[in-house]
Amino acid sequence: VGDASRGRGGTGLVTxxxxxxxxxxxxxxxxxxxxxxxxxxxxxxVTHEIPPQDVRAAAFTLLATHAExxxxxxxxxxxxxxxxxxxxxxxxxxxxxxFVGPDNGVLGWALQRAKGARVFxxxxxxxxxxxxxxxxxxxxLFAPVAAALAAGxxxxxxxxxxxxxxxxxxxxxxxxxxxxxxxxxxxVDRFGNCVTSxxxxxxPPSARGPQPxxxxxxxxxxxxxxxxxxxxxxxxxxxxxxxxxxxxxxxELACFRASAAARLGVGPGERVVAxxxx
Amino acid sequence: VGDASRGRGGTGLVTxxxxxxxxxxxxxxxxxxxxxxxxxxxxxxVTHEIPPQDVRAAAFTLLATHAExxxxxxxxxxxxxxxxxxxxxxxxxxxxxxFVGPDNGVLGWALQRAKGARVFxxxxxxxxxxxxxxxxxxxxLFAPVAAALAAGxxxxxxxxxxxxxxxxxxxxxxxxxxxxxxxxxxxVDRFGNCVTSxxxxxxPPSARGPQPxxxxxxxxxxxxxxxxxxxxxxxxxxxxxxxxxxxxxxxELACFRASAAARLGVGPGERVVAxxxx
Amino acid sequence: VGDASRGRGGTGLVTxxxxxxxxxxxxxxxxxxxxxxxxxxxxxxVTHEIPPQDVRAAAFTLLATHAExxxxxxxxxxxxxxxxxxxxxxxxxxxxxxFVGPDNGVLGWALQRAKGARVFxxxxxxxxxxxxxxxxxxxxLFAPVAAALAAGxxxxxxxxxxxxxxxxxxxxxxxxxxxxxxxxxxxVDRFGNCVTSxxxxxxPPSARGPQPxxxxxxxxxxxxxxxxxxxxxxxxxxxxxxxxxxxxxxxELACFRASAAARLGVGPGERVVAxxxx
Numbered sequence: 001v002g003d004a005s006r007g008r009g010g011t012g013l014v015t016x017x018x019x020x021x022x023x024x025x026x027x028x029x030x031x032x033x034x035x036x037x038x039x040x041x042x043x044x045x046v047t048h049e050i051p052p053q054d055v056r057a058a059a060f061t062l063l064a065t066h067a068e069x070x071x072x073x074x075x076x077x078x079x080x081x082x083x084x085x086x087x088x089x090x091x092x093x094x095x096x097x098x099f100v101g102p103d104n105g106v107l108g109w110a111l112q113r114a115k116g117a118r119v120f121x122x123x124x125x126x127x128x129x130x131x132x133x134x135x136x137x138x139x140x141l142f143a144p145v146a147a148a149l150a151a152g153x154x155x156x157x158x159x160x161x162x163x164x165x166x167x168x169x170x171x172x173x174x175x176x177x178x179x180x181x182x183x184x185x186x187x188v189d190r191f192g193n194c195v196t197s198x199x200x201x202x203x204p205p206s207a208r209g210p211q212p213x214x215x216x217x218x219x220x221x222x223x224x225x226x227x228x229x230x231x232x233x234x235x236x237x238x239x240x241x242x243x244x245x246x247x248x249x250x251x252e253l254a255c256f257r258a259s260a261a262a263r264l265g266v267g268p269g270e271r272v273v274a275x276x277x278x
Numbered sequence: 279v280g281d282a283s284r285g286r287g288g289t290g291l292v293t294x295x296x297x298x299x300x301x302x303x304x305x306x307x308x309x310x311x312x313x314x315x316x317x318x319x320x321x322x323x324v325t326h327e328i329p330p331q332d333v334r335a336a337a338f339t340l341l342a343t344h345a346e347x348x349x350x351x352x353x354x355x356x357x358x359x360x361x362x363x364x365x366x367x368x369x370x371x372x373x374x375x376x377f378v379g380p381d382n383g384v385l386g387w388a389l390q391r392a393k394g395a396r397v398f399x400x401x402x403x404x405x406x407x408x409x410x411x412x413x414x415x416x417x418x419l420f421a422p423v424a425a426a427l428a429a430g431x432x433x434x435x436x437x438x439x440x441x442x443x444x445x446x447x448x449x450x451x452x453x454x455x456x457x458x459x460x461x462x463x464x465x466v467d468r469f470g471n472c473v474t475s476x477x478x479x480x481x482p483p484s485a486r487g488p489q490p491x492x493x494x495x496x497x498x499x500x501x502x503x504x505x506x507x508x509x510x511x512x513x514x515x516x517x518x519x520x521x522x523x524x525x526x527x528x529x530e531l532a533c534f535r536a537s538a539a540a541r542l543g544v545g546p547g548e549r550v551v552a553x554x555x556x
Numbered sequence: 557v558g559d560a561s562r563g564r565g566g567t568g569l570v571t572x573x574x575x576x577x578x579x580x581x582x583x584x585x586x587x588x589x590x591x592x593x594x595x596x597x598x599x600x601x602v603t604h605e606i607p608p609q610d611v612r613a614a615a616f617t618l619l620a621t622h623a624e625x626x627x628x629x630x631x632x633x634x635x636x637x638x639x640x641x642x643x644x645x646x647x648x649x650x651x652x653x654x655f656v657g658p659d660n661g662v663l664g665w666a667l668q669r670a671k672g673a674r675v676f677x678x679x680x681x682x683x684x685x686x687x688x689x690x691x692x693x694x695x696x697l698f699a700p701v702a703a704a705l706a707a708g709x710x711x712x713x714x715x716x717x718x719x720x721x722x723x724x725x726x727x728x729x730x731x732x733x734x735x736x737x738x739x740x741x742x743x744v745d746r747f748g749n750c751v752t753s754x755x756x757x758x759x760p761p762s763a764r765g766p767q768p769x770x771x772x773x774x775x776x777x778x779x780x781x782x783x784x785x786x787x788x789x790x791x792x793x794x795x796x797x798x799x800x801x802x803x804x805x806x807x808e809l810a811c812f813r814a815s816a817a818a819r820l821g822v823g824p825g826e827r828v829v830a831x832x833x834x
Contacts, residue, residue, distance in 0.1 A: 013317055015306065022300075022578075023605035024745065025620040025804070028571065031600050032624025039569055039598065039626055042317065044309050049301035064303040068310025068417070070317055135786065136803035139624070189302065230413065247414035248303070291595055293584065300578075320595065322587050327579035342581040346588025346695070348595055467580065508691065525692035526581070 013042045014150045015069060017058055018078045018138065019050040026136070030076075030143040037147035044069075053081040055106045056168065056268055060187035060195065062099075063109040063171055064248035071096035076146040078138040079106050089122040089137065090165055091145055091158045098155065100146045102137075103162070109171035109186070123159040173202040173274065181274040185218075186250065188267055192259020196272045198251040203274060215277040216243055216253070218264055223253065224277065230256055290316070292428050293347060295324040295336055296356045296416065304414070308354075308421040315425035322347075331359040333384045334446065334546055338465035338473065340377075341387040341449055342526035349374035354424040356416040357384050367400040367415065368443055369423055369436045376433065378424045380415075381440070387449035387464070398433060399440040451480040451552065463496075463548040464528065470537020474550045476529040481552060493555040494521055494531070496542055501531065502555065508534055568594070570706050571625060573602040573614055574634045574694065582692070586632075586699040593703035600625075609637040611662045612724065612824050616743035616751065618655075619665040619727055620804035627652035632702040633662050634694040645678040645693065646721055647701055647714045654711065656702045658693075659718070665727035665742070676711060677718040729758040729830065741774075741826040742806065748815020752828045754807040759830060771833040772799055772809070774820055779809065780833065786812055 014034055020026040027048055034041055046065055050058045058079040066075050080087075080102040088103035095114030099107045103121070111117040122145060129140050145158060173183035173196075183197035203214070216223040225242040241260050246252035251274070253260045261267060292312055298304040305326055312319055324343055328336045336357040344353050358365075358380040366381035373392030377385045381399070389395040400423060407418050423436060451461035451474075461475035481492070494501040503520040519538050524530035529552070531538045539545060570590055576582040583604055590597055602621055606614045614635040622631050636643075636658040644659035651670030655663045659677070667673040678701060685696050701714060729739035729752075739753035759770070772779040781798040797816050802808035807830070809816045817823060 013313060022601075023603055025602070025617045028600065028602040028617075028621045029624045029803075032621060032626075032629075035569060035598070035600070035629075036624060036626040042313070043600070044306065044313070044321070045300075046303070046306040047301055061303045061306075065306045065310060068307045068314060070310075070314040073310075073313075139803065247307075247417065291591060320591070322584065322591070322599070323578075324581070324584040325579055339581045339584075343584045343588060346585045346592060348588075348592040351588075351591075468577075525585075525695065 012038070012040055012150050013044065013069065013073045014146050015044045015046050015065075015073060015075050016048070016078075017046040017050070017062055017075065018048045019052050019054065019058065020048050020078070020138070022048050026138065029136075029139045030078075033139055033143040034147040034150070037144065038151045041147060041150045046075075050079050053079060055079055055081070055104055057187065058106050059109045059168060059171075062107065063113060063186070066097055066099075066110045067095065067114070069097065072098070074098040074100065074146045074149045075107075075110070076142055077101035077106050078142055080104065080137065083135060083137050088162070088165075089124060089141055089145075090119055090162060091122055091149065091155060092117050092119040092165070093155050094118070098146075098149045100142050100149065102142075103166050105166045105168040108165065108167040111165070112167065113171050118155065119162045119165045120155060120159040121162040127158070169269070171197050173198045173272075175202075176273065179275060183251075183272045183274065185253075185266060185268050185270045185272060188261045192255065192261040192263075193246070194253040194261050194264070194266060194270075195246055195248060195250050196252065198272065198274050199249055200245070203251075213277050214243065215275050216251075217273045217275075218253065218266055218270060221264055227254075230254065290318055290428050291320045291322070291347065291351045292424050293322045293324050293343075293351060293353050294326070294356075295328070295340055295353065296326045297328040297330050297332065297336065298326050298356070298416070300326050304416065307414075307417045308356075311417055311421040312425040312428070315422065316429045319425060319428045324353075328357050331357060333357055333359070333382055335465065336384050337387045337446060337449075340385065341391060341464070344375055344377075344388045345373065345392070347375065350376070352376040352378060352424045352427045353385075353388070354420055355379035355384050356420055358382065358415065361413060361415050366440070366443075367402060367419055367423075368397055368440060369400055369427065369433060370395050370397040370443070371433050372396070376424075376427045378420050378427065380420075381444050383444045383446040386443065386445040389443070390445065391449050396433065397440045397443045398437040401437040405436070447547070449475050451476045451550075453480075454551065457553060459552045461529075461550045461552065463531075463544060463546050463550060466539045466545055470533065470539040470541075471524070472531040472539050472542070472544060472548075473524055473526060473528050474530065476550065476552050477527055478523070481529075491555045492521065493553050494529075495551045495553075496531065496544055496548060499542055505532075508532065568596055568706050569598045569600065569625065569629045570702050571600045571602050571621075571629060571631050572604070572634075573606070573618055573631065574604045575606040575608050575610065575614065576604050576634070576694070578604050582694065585692075585695045586634075589695055589699040590703040590706070593700065594707045597703060597706045602631075606635050609635060611635055611637070611660055613743065614662050615665045615724060615727075618663065619669060619742070622653055622655075622666045623651065623670070625653065628654070630654040630656060630702045630705045631663075631666070632698055633657035634698055635662050636660065636693065639691060639693050644718070644721075645680060645697055645701075646675055646718060647678055647705065647711060648673050648675040648721075649711050650674070654702075654705045656698050656705065658698075659722050661722045661724040664721065664723040667721070668723065669727050674711065675718045675721045676715040679715040683714070725825070727753050729754045729828075731758075732829065735831060737830045739828045739830065741809075741822060741824050741828060744817045744823055748811065748817040748819075749802065750809040750817050750820070750822060750826075751802055751804060751806050752808065754828065754830050755805055756801070759807075769833045770799065771831050772807075773829045773831075774809065774822055774826060777820055783810075786810065 092099045094117035173181040176182040187195040370377045372395035451459040454460040465473040648655045650673035729737040732738040743751040
């Protein structure tokens with residue numbers, strides 16, 4: 001691989017995001033495969049502590065981190081409950097970053113948010129190494145493809161275009177009736193904070209200013225308090241639950257030193273409707 | 279950034295020390311920010327498993343590791359119970375290494391030990407990225423500053439000199455009366471070993487030789503046994519607690535296969551007085 | 557160190573495999589020492605979560621990962637129950653990769669499998685840093701040696717040849733009578749899967765084809781089912797235990813969603829005999 005193709009395809013930076021844990025040999029084997037292809041590739045662990053087979057948790061983590069990395073970065077994601085089944089394997093480009101993983105929605109939120117994604121179905125016959133295992137596509141398929149992208153192989157040479165990759169529900173709120181914005185809870189973090197799909201640019205203008213008049217509906221509950229800091233003193237009486245702009249750019253439902261998810265009785269996928277209140 | 283300024287400011291090596299854990303997206307987001315600034319920067323995790331908001335534990339870990347790294351290394355430390363409060367953010371240089379973090383003492387032991395530290399208050403207005411979060415200064419302030427230092431930005435351009443950074447008690451024993459040396463317990467490790475601030479060069483000469491005549495007082499207890507190895511057979515009768523030179527260069531109070539901290543009923547901050555016995 | 561010697565001795569890639577955990581300062585101190593020698597060395601963590609002092613678990617992890625890394629890689633392994641005792645410290649080369657660690661068998665399986673290993677006893681007097689600790693040879697002896705190898709120091713300059721390093725039982729099956737192959741359980745993973753030392757090339761030809769006629773004996777038990785996938789439907793009636801080719805290249809004894817080790821009542825070191833059945 002010459003410098004010219006490297007310039008086209010990647011920067012030689014690969015991030016790894018899996019549910020493999022860090023006690024076993026799995027992650028190291030993937031890294032060995034990548035460095036054996038090109039030892040100049042820089043590797044960054046995003047996390048390997050995604051709960052086993054939790055596609056949504058991995059999709060959220062990828063969504064929250066991928067755009068911090070420079071253009072050309074290859075994001076390798078292996079959370080793959082369907083390994084061994086006929087699920088597809090894909091590689092994609094969106095917003096100048098590359099993505100490699102199973103076609104189960106785990107790449108979906110990042111691709112949907114960046115927009116204009118180009119998705120290719122991997123030609124597994126070509127990429128699987130000669131004596132692959134039935135159970136470790138992370139090492140035998142996805143790592144070699146990520147290394148190839150990082151070393152400059154053009155995306156379109158990895159396989160054939162795929163027009164209908166598996167997607168989760170959209171990671172951004174969509175316009176509803178009466179000026180409402182309809183989102184979902186994307187993720188509940190370890191503290192019980194509920195990360196919604198509502199972003200600043202999908203909110204009514206009256207809800208963006210210094211004195212927002214925001215109303216959120218989650219199931220039967222209504223939240224009217226928007227805090228700037230977790231510990232901010234506010235007059236809210238929404239059972240202690242308030243909204244706050246989280247560090248991933250989404251509106252979160254939170255509770256000071258308590259679990260908002262437990263207090264609201266909600267989880268990922270729950271519908272959240274934002275509107276401006278009178 | 280040219281080679282000249284790189285030579286002045288850093289070696290392009292950044293270590294990360296936080297209480298963020300490794301399951302969430304926080305550490306990866308910081309790394310993305312640094313690599314987006316300069317993908318040639320080498321990143322090394324010290325640990326992200328500091329107990330939440332335990333400033334002293336992070337200060338000790340930094341003290342025990344920073345000098346192993348080459349000169350020019352930038353040590354990025356984010357254990358920040360006061361994020362959102364008016365605590366300052368600082369960058370510093372001492373002993374040829376750079377340090378970035380909140381001004382809450384977490385950098386203090388490393389700075390005090392290296393001596394001759396130059397400390398600057400960060401000009402937050404300038405460094406905070408355009409749409410910062412209220413809760414994630416690690417990504418939005420400290421990581422960009424660490425990347426700038428690693429890429430060669432001179433320390434003095436980061437902000438204004440600060441003469442009175444927040445400090446913890448000194449990380450070295452000080453001379454007392456009658457030839458005593460007065461130290462404290464800096465850290466209790468996971469095995470219950472108590473790392474004191476007593477170093478070889480702050481001990482009376484009679485306590486340094488092959489047959490040291492050392493006496494340590496901790497509260498009501500007195501320890502007279504100094505072992506060379508954990509399992510060494512010694513005649514001591516100090517309730518099983520002995521002193522030993524630990525790998526971080528400090529005298530430790532230890533107990534073979536038991537917790538010295540529990541046996542002594544002591545914790546971080548406890549006063550330890552060393553003297554030579556007759 | 558010039559380019560010429562670098563080309564001879566290593567590629568500047570060091571992997572780390574220990575039982576130190578990731579919460580303490582130990583791993584970072586080792587990395588600092590290596591980067592202080594040559595900050596161009598690339599570091600890769602294999603794992604630091606080997607159960608404390610479990611030499612066999614580390615030996616297996618090294619066996620399962622070392623050959624994925626490019627030739628010239630230095631594998632640094634510190635699982636060292638005997639630190640402080642007169643056990644030797646060694647460095648070795650096998651299959652184009654380098655190995656550094658204590659002489660307690662932890663390197664043995666990788667060396668035995670690669671064959672043709674050259675083993676040297678480290679000249680500790682020369683490599684131990686000036687003020688070493690009695691308890692941290694990872695930082696004070698093994699890390700400097702690994703850095704030297706990665707920076708190009710020829711292996712034979714590290715010490716003197718050693719003809720009888722400590723070895724565990726062989727990591728491959730050996731031919732028995734009547735066409736049997738005799739192996740052992742090398743490792744029981746976190747799911748209770750039993751990794752045996754039986755590889756494809758140590759099996760009778762009749763057991764390798766698409767319809768293998770394999771019989772495994774473990775203690776009083778006999779296993780006749782070989783699955784291609786964990787969830788594959790098979791007619792076996794071996795108490796739910798089946799054989800499967802694992803991703804490390806070994807035959808494993810497994811049980812779908814249960815612990816084969818518990819079901820069989822076996823652990824590491826247990827003898828496994830493979831034969832073809834009529």
